[in-house]
Amino acid sequence: MASKTRTALIVGASRGLGLALAREYLARGWHVIATVRSDKRTDLHDVQTGARDRLDIVHVDINEPEQINALHAGLRKRPLDLLFVNAGIASDAETPIGQISAEAFAEVMINNALSPLRFIEIFHELVRSDGTIVAMSSGLGSVANNTEGGWESYRASKAALNTLLRSYAARQVDDTRTYLLMDPGWVRTDMGGPQATLGVEESVPRVVDVVEAQAGKGGLRFLNYQGRTVAW
Template identity: 55%
Template sequence: MNDTGKTALIVGASRGLGYALTAEFLSRGWRVTATERTPSALHELAESAEGRLTVETVDITVPEQVAALRERLARSAFDLLYVNAGTNYTTDPSATVADVSTEDFARVMVTNVLSPLRVIETLQDLVRATGTIGVMSSGQGSIADNTKGGFEVYRASKSALNQLMRSFAARHADDPRTLLLMAPGWVKTELGGPGARLTIDESIPGVADTIEAYAGKGGLHYLDREGKTVNW
């Protein structure tokens, strides 16, 4: 694979969609820095990546670790910062807000909402002016499309993530970089479960296509894997 010269920082890439997105961009000739919280299969992937994959360690729920990552990458410049890290479910994914424990609720919100935006705030200046900042959102984050309920806490976390990205965009209205909220679909991963509608191979290439297609367009976009706009 020819080296395109493009660079990506993918946060939360040790497994599932983040790992697959890392492998996808490597297959397209990108150079990737990917993060893990604990040792993962990323190291095996790096062995076959001909020097185009660098693995970093960070727990995004620990601000000091995110700041330390920023220091380690101080001399880097990326075309893409993509935050995939997050958790799908509470202990009981069917729990309503009437039933969920405070601890579970707080854990999901810190992992899915607060921490990704802290990562973006901390690492944003590593992204080129022509670059893209993206977050793995979900179609379940859409308020307008929530006609059946279910997965209440997860839905709420993705809606809150979308809202904070919209606030980030408003605060950086003059920033030329593209901001993306990506909805990859319900995918068969450890977190998505075996009953999910899509395989990773049916989702991630489309996610990567959409990210590449929106490079340089600027503005905030809430999109699915086919590049279609998702209802707020």
């Protein structure tokens, strides 16, 4: 008997890590529902040609609660094996915290911490009881490993993401789902820059391997793309 096709919802898949995640899960035989913020054509749309009806592209701005609720209503009859929230920004990342504007700081915190957790809060019920919920974090979100400073607003937003998901998971009494915060490494994307140590093709398949290895284990873990625990 053929195995059932698993379904992943990947949030923030128009480019970079999210686009690579969509491609990787498609290559592994999954059905992928992938979100983009803009209604303009993206590189993700080019992937549809070879996806054989296994890729659905939906438009949602996760900073807009009404759009999240509308997407939830549209997908409420489609159980998910995986929810992977990848959306995030790094505005004014190199500006010292004492010099960044309140508006820029709020924008980073909303995009990287508040909106991902709000999305998870709304969508977690669509994830199967043995499914997995993942938020893309960063090694820069580790407070314990912050020995050099820099990228302060971005670090703060990812540390906030980690704390909020940890708090959320702690509230889910008897929840058998697996929760993961993933550090993909320093990757050559628009955000990571050309000096980063990893290509997308090196990071993303290993991220997916780690997520697959953790499936069904339950609980919450902060792991990197090599499957190693990252200090909080």
